Amino acid sequence: MRNSFIGKRLMGCKYASIGAWKLIKNEASIQVQIIIAIGITIAGFVFDISSTEWVFQILAISIVMAAEGLNTAVEEIANFVHPEYHSKIGYIKDVAAGAVFFAAIGAVIIACIIYIPKF
Numbered sequence: 001m002r003n004s005f006i007g008k009r010l011m012g013c014k015y016a017s018i019g020a021w022k023l024i025k026n027e028a029s030i031q032v033q034i035i036i037a038i039g040i041t042i043a044g045f046v047f048d049i050s051s052t053e054w055v056f057q058i059l060a061i062s063i064v065m066a067a068e069g070l071n072t073a074v075e076e077i078a079n080f081v082h083p084e085y086h087s088k089i090g091y092i093k094d095v096a097a098g099a100v101f102f103a104a105i106g107a108v109i110i111a112c113i114i115y116i117p118k119f
């Protein structure tokens with residue numbers, strides 16, 4: 001079963017869920033984003049946002065968290081392959097963090113479009 005096509009896909013899901021749990025358990029930035037995601041989800045129920053608004057809100061939360069997870073992986077690789085100071089490592093880390101910044105800006109804009117008209 002483990003070596004079958006479906007077995008390998010199921011094992012992939014298992015490893016991915018373990019990775020997600022490691023991110024939640026070990027990474028402060030992901031923990032902060034989970035708190036923000038819970039807060040904005042409660043706001044979604046309080047303000048009774050539409051199905052379309054839910055879709056964009058869930059997409060924004062997922063994209064920010066996925067980008068943050070990938071940024072963490074890049075940081076871990078960089079620290080592993082070159083623990084000492086190097087300008088290239090600094091560049092790599094800054095560029096990876098920049099990707100999270102793009103996702104976060106998009107999420108803030110989506111939140112403004114959804115919630116500002118409700119006040």
Ligand SMILES: Nc1ncnc2c1ncn2[C@@H]1O[C@H](COP(=O)(O)OP(=O)(O)OP(=O)(O)O)[C@@H](O)[C@H]1O
Binds near residue numbers: 084085091
């Ligand atoms: N080995 C290094 N060589 C050069 N610059 C580095 C190095 N490590 C970190 N930096 C610089 O310091 C910044 C912060 O690095 P750090 O590894 O603390 O990332 P961080 O985003 O603060 O991590 P975390 O999300 O775990 O708090 C990087 O964006 C980079 O500019």
